[in-house]
Amino acid sequence: MSTPLLRVRGLTKHFPVKGGVLRRTVAQVKAVDGVSFDIERGKTLGLVGESGCGKSTLGRAILRLHEPTEGEVFLEETDVTAASGSELKRLRRNMQIIFQDPFASLSPRRTVFETLREPLDVHRIGTPAERRKKVEELLEVVGLRRAVLHRYPHEFSGGQRQRVGIARALALNPKFIVADEAVSALDVSVQSQVLNLIDDLQSEFGISFLFISHDLAVVQHISHQVGVMYLGKLVETASAGDLYADPKHPYTQALMSAIPVPDPKAGSERIVLSGDVPSPMNPPSGCPFHTRCPAAMPHCSTIEPRMQNLGSEAQPHWVSCHLYGDTPQADNSAD
Amino acid sequence: MALLEVDNLQVEFATDRGIARAIDGVSFEVNEGETLGIVGESGCGKSVTSLSIMGLIPRPPGRIAGGEIRFAGENLTRLPEKAYRKLRGSDISMIFQEPMTALNPVFTIGNQISDVLRRHKGLSRKQARARGIEMLAEVGIPAPEKRIDEYPHQLSGGMRQRVMIAMALSCDPKLLIADEPTTALDVTIQAQVLELIKKLAADHGTAVILITHDLGVVAETCDRAAVMYCGKIIEQGPVDALFEYPRHPYTAGLLASVPRIRPDRLPRLPTIPGIVPDLLDLPRGCRFRDRCGQALERCGQFDPELNADNDAATVAACFNPNPVVTA
Ligand SMILES: Nc1ncnc2c1ncn2[C@@H]1O[C@H](COP(=O)(O)OP(=O)(O)OP(=O)(O)O)[C@@H](O)[C@H]1O
Ligand SMILES: Nc1ncnc2c1ncn2[C@@H]1O[C@H](COP(=O)(O)OP(=O)(O)OP(=O)(O)O)[C@@H](O)[C@H]1O
Ligand code: SF4
Ligand code: SF4
Ligand SMILES: [Mg+2]
Ligand SMILES: [Mg+2]
Numbered sequence: 001m002s003t004p005l006l007r008v009r010g011l012t013k014h015f016p017v018k019g020g021v022l023r024r025t026v027a028q029v030k031a032v033d034g035v036s037f038d039i040e041r042g043k044t045l046g047l048v049g050e051s052g053c054g055k056s057t058l059g060r061a062i063l064r065l066h067e068p069t070e071g072e073v074f075l076e077e078t079d080v081t082a083a084s085g086s087e088l089k090r091l092r093r094n095m096q097i098i099f100q101d102p103f104a105s106l107s108p109r110r111t112v113f114e115t116l117r118e119p120l121d122v123h124r125i126g127t128p129a130e131r132r133k134k135v136e137e138l139l140e141v142v143g144l145r146r147a148v149l150h151r152y153p154h155e156f157s158g159g160q161r162q163r164v165g166i167a168r169a170l171a172l173n174p175k176f177i178v179a180d181e182a183v184s185a186l187d188v189s190v191q192s193q194v195l196n197l198i199d200d201l202q203s204e205f206g207i208s209f210l211f212i213s214h215d216l217a218v219v220q221h222i223s224h225q226v227g228v229m230y231l232g233k234l235v236e237t238a239s240a241g242d243l244y245a246d247p248k249h250p251y252t253q254a255l256m257s258a259i260p261v262p263d264p265k266a267g268s269e270r271i272v273l274s275g276d277v278p279s280p281m282n283p284p285s286g287c288p289f290h291t292r293c294p295a296a297m298p299h300c301s302t303i304e305p306r307m308q309n310l311g312s313e314a315q316p317h318w319v320s321c322h323l324y325g326d327t328p329q330a331d332n333s334a335d
Numbered sequence: 336m337a338l339l340e341v342d343n344l345q346v347e348f349a350t351d352r353g354i355a356r357a358i359d360g361v362s363f364e365v366n367e368g369e370t371l372g373i374v375g376e377s378g379c380g381k382s383v384t385s386l387s388i389m390g391l392i393p394r395p396p397g398r399i400a401g402g403e404i405r406f407a408g409e410n411l412t413r414l415p416e417k418a419y420r421k422l423r424g425s426d427i428s429m430i431f432q433e434p435m436t437a438l439n440p441v442f443t444i445g446n447q448i449s450d451v452l453r454r455h456k457g458l459s460r461k462q463a464r465a466r467g468i469e470m471l472a473e474v475g476i477p478a479p480e481k482r483i484d485e486y487p488h489q490l491s492g493g494m495r496q497r498v499m500i501a502m503a504l505s506c507d508p509k510l511l512i513a514d515e516p517t518t519a520l521d522v523t524i525q526a527q528v529l530e531l532i533k534k535l536a537a538d539h540g541t542a543v544i545l546i547t548h549d550l551g552v553v554a555e556t557c558d559r560a561a562v563m564y565c566g567k568i569i570e571q572g573p574v575d576a577l578f579e580y581p582r583h584p585y586t587a588g589l590l591a592s593v594p595r596i597r598p599d600r601l602p603r604l605p606t607i608p609g610i611v612p613d614l615l616d617l618p619r620g621c622r623f624r625d626r627c628g629q630a631l632e633r634c635g636q637f638d639p640e641l642n643a644d645n646d647a648a649t650v651a652a653c654f655n656p657n658p659v660v661t662a
Contacts, residue, residue, distance in 0.1 A: 050521040159610065188594075193608075196603050199603070216596060217593075217595050245598070258522040260522075260549060262590060264554045272523075
């Protein structure tokens with residue numbers, strides 16, 4: 001088997017919380033806590049989970065927009081976490097990000113042309129004439145007319161702005177793109193246009209995506225693999241088919257049942273979770289989900305479950321929950 | 336007579352580029368104890384419709400240019416501001432999308448609920464506090480006697496939205512308008528809040544207008560729904576019929592493009608081609624024509640009106656609607 005395009009191992013990002021008059025670090029927000037996964041070439045890993053569970057932080061830590069506290073990231077053979085200087089610059093060409101808010105992520109004072117030419121300038125790609133040609137090609141790829149070249153972001157609709165954001169991410173022919181809630185701010189009819197575009201680009205250029213979204217239906221559509229995050233940790237990962245057909249983790253099951261479906265006859269058997277998401281500053285002991293889990297058992301509050309593969313070697317289905325596998329022993333819980 | 340009757344409402348805004356008619360002849364009714372969903376994409380006029388009912392259209396640049404809004408038979412468009420203020424927060428209440436902007440950050444939750452209760456219900460300070468705690472308990476806030484003394488920033492998003500609901504319901508309104516009440520919330524919290532609105536409306540017989548761009552939320556919460564496009568209602572009817580047999584091509588397109596969890600992955604998502612036209616540069620005839628796959632010649636000449644077809648359960652504004660399907 002070929003090596004995956006991206007390998008993430010034990011990635012951790014803690015943010016210090018400062019307090020008191022001396023602004024000393026009084027606590028740590030464990031935004032991302034020991035996350036591991038692979039993404040194959042030309043494939044998409046979808047990442048879901050509630051607000052604040054660490055999805056964006058994970059995406060940024062991979063790109064080193066946040067310095068990881070611990071763990072490793074490999075893009076093909078290159079250790080991203082150890083790279084610096086010219087090597088990091090080269091890596092950055094290959095790893096791009098598309099943000100949620102296309103308005104906030106584009107400079108209001110730059111025309112589309114200036115925005116799209118900038119990465120080419122920074123990386124000194126081609127002559128000015130070639131850069132111009134490349135920008136025009138990019139517009140065509142994302143389905144914008146050449147007439148928009150000299151317009152400013154405020155003159156565009158949300159869907160058009162998001163297309164500009166995607167064109168910018170594509171400018172340097174990246175191998176890997178983090179799409180962080182890239183379609184969440186868009187209306188459904190525009191959202192489906194942009195999702196189809198992302199799909200086309202993937203088939204055409206073989207790009208791998210980490211696709212972050214809180215919308216499970218969007219994630220199912222776009223992803224090959226899906227990971228579910230809760231309080232900084234992955235709690236379940238599987239192929240999109242397996243995860244949606246047979247969610248194992250009680251949190252995944254609750255998430256799935258909470259999605260409103262546009263069919264009045266659907267008759268939802270909803271698992272309404274009680275309580276709010278706990279603070280990542282002070283995550284619960286044992287299983288992080290035990291404070292809201294409808295299936296929690298006494299030992300769930302003391303022993304942290306580990307990832308176990310309930311699928312096969314070829315088609316893994318990773319879950320961290322005490323409902324599966326052997327009953328844990330208190331003595332093997334500490335690492 | 337329905338509790339609320341909106342009749343040929345027209346709302347205009349003055350902009351740099353000219354007069355934008357944001358609402359152009361909207362009519363609908365809401366009965367006591369009924370939940371009406373208003374759906375449609377960003378900018379179609381959902382919020383302007385609800386602000387018109389609340390008498391909160393900023394003037395200038397906005398104005399109600401025509402039509403009537405009758406609440407319990409009384410035309411609100413002529414109501415003096417003082418009487419309107421009395422109506423808001425007693426007979427008609429509203430929940431806004433972002434609870435943080437509607438709650439005052441410098442006062443405790445208790446101060447804000449008591450204020451409403453004392454103003455509209457004439458309760459004493461002590462009575463208002465006791466009733467406030469009851470309300471917080473009713474919307475499922477744990478330890479309400481403690482939470483009542485907290486400030487909005489000390490609560491999570493879901494709890495703030497519950498506080499808003501508690502405030503909106505504290506005066507037993509006859510009509511509750513909820514404008515995107517769950518858009519800022521996570522799905523699991525959204526599920527809690529929608530259950531709560533449904534239950535409270537059923538218990539108190541409140542009429543509810545639920546505004547959202549999420550068709551799934553409408554399907555699960557509403558009895559009837561109206562679909563808006565570019566300042567007009569283009570189709571309305573009972574939710575079951577509307578979602579199962581949409582007649583207007585826009586309703587059908589919208590429903591088809593909602594991503595939903597399905598057993599097999601679709602190779603491509605259905606889309607509606609093109610984009611919403613500019614309010615200041617509307618096409619002649621039907622506003623959906625440029626994006627419509629079943630346009631006829633006359634769609635470019637005349638503006639279709641909402642039209643009841645005897646056999647159809649919904650009314651649609653379309654010259655060439657999808658055929659009526661009878662189950
Ligand atoms: N720069 C920062 N400094 C301190 N804490 C941070 C910082 N960035 C994020 N956090 C915290 O880390 C946690 C994870 O945040 P993150 O933005 O990754 O969540 P998310 O899953 O992307 O949420 P959302 O769905 O709301 O975008 C949160 O508790 C957040 O408050
Ligand atoms: N104060 C205002 N001045 C000028 N135009 C306005 C004003 N308020 C609303 N509009 C215009 O009226 C139209 C309808 O806006 P409205 O806020 O009702 O949309 P909406 O359906 O609620 O959209 P969203 O889903 O984004 O909330 C838009 O074109 C908007 O630009
Ligand atoms: S380990 Fe226990 S608390 Fe955690 S998800 Fe499984 S059953 Fe629930
Ligand atoms: S009136 Fe004509 S253009 Fe408009 S939606 Fe109906 S068929 Fe399409
Ligand atoms: Mg995020
Ligand atoms: Mg609105």
